[in-house]
Amino acid sequence: xxxxxxxxxxxxxxxxxxxxxxxxxxxxxxSNFRLIRVMCIGRINQALILKAxxxxxxxxxxxxxxxxxCRYGPGPExxxxxxxxxxxxxxxxxxxxxxLVECTFGAHDKEELVRALWKFAGDIKAMGPxxxxxxxxxxxxxx
Amino acid sequence: xxxxIIFLCRxxxxxxxxxxxxxxxxxVKEDGAVVATSIVDSLCLPEDIKNVASLIRESGAEKxxxxxxxxxxxxxxxxxGLTREGIERENIGIVDLREACSWIHRDDPQGAVTKAWNLxxxxxxxxxxxxxxxxxxxxxxxxxxxxxxxxxxxxxARSLIRLGIRVHxxxxxxxxxxxxxxxxxxxxxxxxxxxKIAPYVEEIEKNTLAVFYPxxxxxxxxxFAGDFKVTLNANEKEHYIRVGAVIIASGxxxxxxxxxxxxxxxxxxxxxxxxxxxxxxxxxNTRSAVFIQCAGARNHDRPYCATICCPSSLKNAMRVMEExxxxxxFVLHRDIMTPGSVMESYYRKTLSQGVQFIRFExxxxxxxxxxxxxxxxxVYDAINGVTRKIDADLVVLSTPLVPNEENRKLADMLNxxxxxxxFFSEIYPLHPLETRIDGVFICGSARWPVSSDQAIxxxxxxxxxxxxxxxxxxxxxxxxxxxxxxKTGHATVSKDSCTGCGNCVSVCTFEAxxxxxxxxxxxxxxxxxxxxxxxxxxxxxxxxxxxxPEINYRxxxxxxxxAFGDMQ
Numbered sequence: 118x119x120x121x122x123x124x125x126x127x128x129x130x131x132x133x134x135x136x137x138x139x140x141x142x143x144x145x146x147x148s149n150f151r152l153i154r155v156m157c158i159g160r161i162n163q164a165l166i167l168k169a170x171x172x173x174x175x176x177x178x179x180x181x182x183x184x185x186x187c188r189y190g191p192g193p194e195x196x197x198x199x200x201x202x203x204x205x206x207x208x209x210x211x212x213x214x215x216x217l218v219e220c221t222f223g224a225h226d227k228e229e230l231v232r233a234l235w236k237f238a239g240d241i242k243a244m245g246p247x248x249x250x251x252x253x254x255x256x257x258x259x260x
Numbered sequence: 261x262x263x264x265i266i267f268l269c270r271x272x273x274x275x276x277x278x279x280x281x282x283x284x285x286x287x288v289k290e291d292g293a294v295v296a297t298s299i300v301d302s303l304c305l306p307e308d309i310k311n312v313a314s315l316i317r318e319s320g321a322e323k324x325x326x327x328x329x330x331x332x333x334x335x336x337x338x339x340x341g342l343t344r345e346g347i348e349r350e351n352i353g354i355v356d357l358r359e360a361c362s363w364i365h366r367d368d369p370q371g372a373v374t375k376a377w378n379l380x381x382x383x384x385x386x387x388x389x390x391x392x393x394x395x396x397x398x399x400x401x402x403x404x405x406x407x408x409x410x411x412x413x414x415x416x417a418r419s420l421i422r423l424g425i426r427v428h429x430x431x432x433x434x435x436x437x438x439x440x441x442x443x444x445x446x447x448x449x450x451x452x453x454x455x456k457i458a459p460y461v462e463e464i465e466k467n468t469l470a471v472f473y474p475x476x477x478x479x480x481x482x483x484f485a486g487d488f489k490v491t492l493n494a495n496e497k498e499h500y501i502r503v504g505a506v507i508i509a510s511g512x513x514x515x516x517x518x519x520x521x522x523x524x525x526x527x528x529x530x531x532x533x534x535x536x537x538x539x540x541x542x543x544x545n546t547r548s549a550v551f552i553q554c555a556g557a558r559n560h561d562r563p564y565c566a567t568i569c570c571p572s573s574l575k576n577a578m579r580v581m582e583e584x585x586x587x588x589x590f591v592l593h594r595d596i597m598t599p600g601s602v603m604e605s606y607y608r609k610t611l612s613q614g615v616q617f618i619r620f621e622x623x624x625x626x627x628x629x630x631x632x633x634x635x636x637x638x639v640y641d642a643i644n645g646v647t648r649k650i651d652a653d654l655v656v657l658s659t660p661l662v663p664n665e666e667n668r669k670l671a672d673m674l675n676x677x678x679x680x681x682x683f684f685s686e687i688y689p690l691h692p693l694e695t696r697i698d699g700v701f702i703c704g705s706a707r708w709p710v711s712s713d714q715a716i717x718x719x720x721x722x723x724x725x726x727x728x729x730x731x732x733x734x735x736x737x738x739x740x741x742x743x744x745x746x747k748t749g750h751a752t753v754s755k756d757s758c759t760g761c762g763n764c765v766s767v768c769t770f771e772a773x774x775x776x777x778x779x780x781x782x783x784x785x786x787x788x789x790x791x792x793x794x795x796x797x798x799x800x801x802x803x804x805x806x807x808x809p810e811i812n813y814r815x816x817x818x819x820x821x822x823a824f825g826d827m828q
Contacts, residue, residue: 148368153816156793188687
């Protein structure tokens with residue numbers, strides 16, 4: 118069976134602290150998950166999210182700080198906006214919108230982070246790999 | 261492709277146990293850029309670094325990828341060791357194979373090896389494009405401005421002048437002391453508030469390093485860590501000062517609970533602060549007093565516990581019983597909050613002295629009885645399930661501390677964040693007492709309601725943080741970003757391709773970007789000292805002129821491209 122591929126893009130502060138703390142306590146996480154760490158989720162623009170799908174990700178999860186916790190200010194709001202817009206583009210591309218999600222975490226929410234990753238991994242596994250290879254096949258329209 | 265050498269750390273078996281490193285070492289060699297791989301037992305001993313450095317020199321590699329523990333682990337040690345050995349920071353890549361791979365995929369060795377391989381490939385690819393921000397170094401002004409001369413501010417000032425640092429102490433009112441000027445005694449020591457604050461004031465007044473500005477107001481605030489430029493108006497006189505750090509110790513105010521428990525309508529319904537004033541004047545007169553806790557706190561609008569109202573209520577209850585023999589005191593509470601061994605023993609002492617405690621629920625608050633003055637209080641005792649009527653001639657409301665109204669203005673001027681209630685936010689939980697602006701620290705009740713004891717502790721803590729920032733003669737911009745494992749530098753902009761659209765200026769919440777007119781065209785300029793490398797400006801730059809050299813677009817794109825290799 119072909120395994121699905123999940124890419125996480127994570128802010129360096131609360132979510133990465135959670136991820137690291139979860140790792141230190143040895144919480145099991147899906148092994149098909151790859152993480153890219155940036156300073157702030159506000160640094161990620163729509164092009165980078167789409168690039169992930171272009172390079173073979175079957176699901177992208179943005180791990181963000183809670184809105185009021187962002188130490189830079191607008192980070193999570195930029196993230197919400199990007200997810201909203203990229204989801205519209207995904208729909209046009211024929212990729213299920215649920216393949217892009219965002220989650221917010223406080224600095225101590227390691228259990229929540231692990232749970233969110235497993236849930237997302239399960240959801241993507243149920244959806245299977247992205248089937249489109251060119252404009253002719255479309256999973257969104259078949260649905 | 262630049263020649264890359266990969267080191268895999270067994271971490272004394274922690275990584276080696278779950279990941280087959282020999283197999284992994286063979287696999288990463290398939291990458292054309294990788295000239296050598298080496299598996300080592302550890303990387304956290306000084307001789308390991310020497311060994312690694314000599315291996316790098318032998319192999320002739322330009323880039324180094326290290327698969328070891330997480331950036332929060334020993335990454336800083338490895339990086340600083342290697343930079344001392346002459347390897348440039350931007351050529352070192354740290355890959356987390358322990359926390360992010362070995363420890364979390366113990367049950368899936370196959371998946372763990374694939375993931376480790378992908379992670380190493382991602383970092384190898386990213387290193388190819390990683391560049392380094394230019395540093396900027398500024399001279400430090402070894403002076404500190406402290407806003408607020410309450411217990412926190414005074415403690416901070418005293419610590420700083422003892423360290424030989426010049427202090428500008430700014431006070432909105434006329435004299436130092438803050439809220440301690442308004443109360444008679446402090447808990448738990450029981451000393452008078454004046455006695456508590458006097459040694460601080462005395463030492464500061466004697467010392468020529470400290471300048472006190474009464475009736476002061478900040479009119480403008482510019483600059484960055486190490487060199488803030490402040491103008492203030494004190495006693496109708498303009499002052500211009502330049503300081504290296506700022507400590508906010510502006511405190512909080514007590515809530516006036518108009519409308520609660522008939523406060524403001526009925527004589528003898530007073531707040532704890534008014535009771536304190538009566539203690540100072542010596543006009544307390546009661547046969548039977550009822551203290552009502554959580555007046556305006558732990559409710560829908562203010563769901564927080566202000567932490568000081570229970571202890572101060574206990575203190576005043578005992579004081580009433582001492583000063584007026586025969587007087588009764590009832591404390592109506594929702595929970596008694598006395599954290600810590602000292603405060604808990606204080607509570608027990610109060611109990612043993614005969615103060616009566618009655619618990620009520622938020623849904624059934626006590627009712628104050630009487631037409632022209634207080635005659636009693638009716639309360640539903642939540643523990644015994646009966647309604648009790650207490651004869652009383654004085655009702656004292658324990659109100660929480662609430663943020664100062666000026667906080668918003670001060671926060672806007674200093675570019676700080678307030679929390680949802682209006683107190684100053686610190687960088688929770690990684691950098692206590694620090695704010696989002698480097699060089700600006702917070703302490704005392706400006707941060708969160710605290711007792712005078714804790715305010716003093718926090719003031720001293722903030723003073724040490726400020727002093728350590730100003731300890732060197734110079735500050736470099738790169739030293740300000742304190743991210744474990746990654747020095748992300750700051751945004752850089754190319755003069756040639758910037759179109760001056762101003763997007764970066766509008767998203768930057770640190771006021772680091774600004775437009776400058778050069779040869780008739782606007783271009784964006786980044787203040788390296790203020791930039792925190794969040795990259796929000798990078799995301800909105802329409803033509804990719806704005807970049808973070810360490811995690812630029814190409815490096816991130818390469819990481820995404822290599823994230824899945826040939827994962828099956």
